[in-house]
Amino acid sequence: MMAARTDIRRYTGFGALTALCLTVLYVPLIVVAVYSFNASRSITAWAGFSMRWYVDVFTGPEAPIFRAAAWNSISIAFLASTVATVIAVAAAVAIIRGGRFRGRQSSLAVITLPLMVPEIVIAVATLIFFTTIGVRTGYGTILIAHITFCIPFAYLPISARLQGIEDSYEMAARDLYATRWQAFRLVLLPLMMPGVISGWLLAFIISLDDFLITNFVKGAGMETLPTAIFSSVKQGIKPNIMAISTLMLAVSIVFVTLSFLINRIGQKTRLSKGEGQ
Amino acid sequence: MATGPGSSGAGWRGLVLPLLLPSWLVIGIFLLVPVALMAVYSFLTKDFRGGVIWQFSLDAYDQFFVERGLFGDEPPRPNWTYITIFWRSIWQAGLATLLCLVIGFPTAWFIATRSPRYRTLWVCLITIPYWVNLLIRTVSMRFLLRDQGPLNEALMAIGLIDSPLRIINTNLAVQIGLFYSYLPFMVLPIYAAVERYNFALSEAARDLYAGPWTVLREIVLPTVRPGIVAGCILVFVPSLGAFLAPDLLGGARTYMIGSLIDEQFRGSAGNWPFGSAVAMILLTMVLIVLLWQARVAMREKR
Numbered sequence: 001m002m003a004a005r006t007d008i009r010r011y012t013g014f015g016a017l018t019a020l021c022l023t024v025l026y027v028p029l030i031v032v033a034v035y036s037f038n039a040s041r042s043i044t045a046w047a048g049f050s051m052r053w054y055v056d057v058f059t060g061p062e063a064p065i066f067r068a069a070a071w072n073s074i075s076i077a078f079l080a081s082t083v084a085t086v087i088a089v090a091a092a093v094a095i096i097r098g099g100r101f102r103g104r105q106s107s108l109a110v111i112t113l114p115l116m117v118p119e120i121v122i123a124v125a126t127l128i129f130f131t132t133i134g135v136r137t138g139y140g141t142i143l144i145a146h147i148t149f150c151i152p153f154a155y156l157p158i159s160a161r162l163q164g165i166e167d168s169y170e171m172a173a174r175d176l177y178a179t180r181w182q183a184f185r186l187v188l189l190p191l192m193m194p195g196v197i198s199g200w201l202l203a204f205i206i207s208l209d210d211f212l213i214t215n216f217v218k219g220a221g222m223e224t225l226p227t228a229i230f231s232s233v234k235q236g237i238k239p240n241i242m243a244i245s246t247l248m249l250a251v252s253i254v255f256v257t258l259s260f261l262i263n264r265i266g267q268k269t270r271l272s273k274g275e276g277q
Numbered sequence: 278m279a280t281g282p283g284s285s286g287a288g289w290r291g292l293v294l295p296l297l298l299p300s301w302l303v304i305g306i307f308l309l310v311p312v313a314l315m316a317v318y319s320f321l322t323k324d325f326r327g328g329v330i331w332q333f334s335l336d337a338y339d340q341f342f343v344e345r346g347l348f349g350d351e352p353p354r355p356n357w358t359y360i361t362i363f364w365r366s367i368w369q370a371g372l373a374t375l376l377c378l379v380i381g382f383p384t385a386w387f388i389a390t391r392s393p394r395y396r397t398l399w400v401c402l403i404t405i406p407y408w409v410n411l412l413i414r415t416v417s418m419r420f421l422l423r424d425q426g427p428l429n430e431a432l433m434a435i436g437l438i439d440s441p442l443r444i445i446n447t448n449l450a451v452q453i454g455l456f457y458s459y460l461p462f463m464v465l466p467i468y469a470a471v472e473r474y475n476f477a478l479s480e481a482a483r484d485l486y487a488g489p490w491t492v493l494r495e496i497v498l499p500t501v502r503p504g505i506v507a508g509c510i511l512v513f514v515p516s517l518g519a520f521l522a523p524d525l526l527g528g529a530r531t532y533m534i535g536s537l538i539d540e541q542f543r544g545s546a547g548n549w550p551f552g553s554a555v556a557m558i559l560l561t562m563v564l565i566v567l568l569w570q571a572r573v574a575m576r577e578k579r
Contacts, residue, residue, distance in 0.1 A: 008479040009390040011489060014383035021384040021464070024457055025406045028417035031427050035420070044425045087299045094296035097289040107297050110304050118518035118563055120535050121315070122308065124556045127542060128318050128549070129311035131328070148307040151300055180288045211412045212520050216542065226412045233525070237420050245413040252409045260401055
């Protein structure tokens, strides 16, 4: 019996294909990370270990461009993900806690719309919109575009979390004469927090990641990290780009780990709630 | 869904409108209105300096579908230039999807059959690349596949090939790039479906003398089909309008829809109505795919 159980789950070759999958996903990143420590100016030959390209990123001739671009990227990602998260929390409370109301399905469709429309279409449409109403493209237009497409990414983890919280908590608070705002801020929001943080982190990374839409609505002279890297790569891959890439890779890994840990905490609190009943 | 009968008890019901207003306003004004405006633009006349003249015209769609010669005086015949680009995009996205499925399904299966302790770790391993900047990942792939890149060097060093493989700037490079970009999107929904799969079904089939591959084909695949369909769409749709992979890994002969649209909005040589028309055609195709999926999902629920 035991042998049969393991047997039905095993297929010859599936393990090998999984290994192939991970190889494809990781080898390019590892190779670039290794070559970013290459002492040589050439990107082909290996000339020993060196940190010179990391120094170059911060002090080299292109450093001012990258510093400005990094600041734009990070500040836009911070503002866009924060605004998107606030909007998403409000929407999630309405959709998950609002009972059955007219327009619930269409609200859900509207919120997830940025995920359905191809990125290039959003990019073109947004550029046309800002041009038509006569707004000069720049920092502000990038920020608005980012808020818009970050909303669904913030919404999904938040609504998933909220679905797992029973409404008895807020009801108890309300029975004890808490106002709606108090019930939300002191009871529901702390319970939702793991989802809110996950949503914020996801939106932040998605904003930091965006190239296509930003490239359309950034206007002249305005760069974010992806657009600056893209224009640099167009003239050939240089070692300093590999150093920047490796730094961004490290930031991404920190974010995944954070999100992973927060999810774990979230699952634990959900579990303890189940036990308490 | 999770809302019980007494869910309005905490008083959120009365606040539904103000709570939903911000998301409706932001997405309405900055996505729905712009897409509607783009549809209008596709019917306008192009201006020579980039931009448009507000005058109704079917020129953009005419340019897409009909060929009238260099001076527009020849008898109209179908224009294959742009249809070929669309066809190539569909083909490339389709092959990338197939490649993702062939590698992604076994991976998802493998992860879902690990012990629950390790599953999260495996899922994390698949998710990490998704969190890494897509531009950086595509650049890394370009670096790896170059003629003098590490892949060719390694293959030559072990004596498998004598001269570098020409991968970059080919259709294959674009397929590899798309496959690599969207592989996690295939693995995760299939994993979610396989995780819910009741292995007793496999056991029952095996007891009735079905071979393991018959079980996979006849029992497992139909059961986890919604996950497979979701994965395929999550890979196919972004691949269709992809810009980075064709632009950085492909060459002039691997031109796809994304680059065609992008080009129409660059500098003063562009053609905004034509770019809008191409984007409208792409959007229509994507909506057809999504509606088809919604119908399949509805039918499976019943």
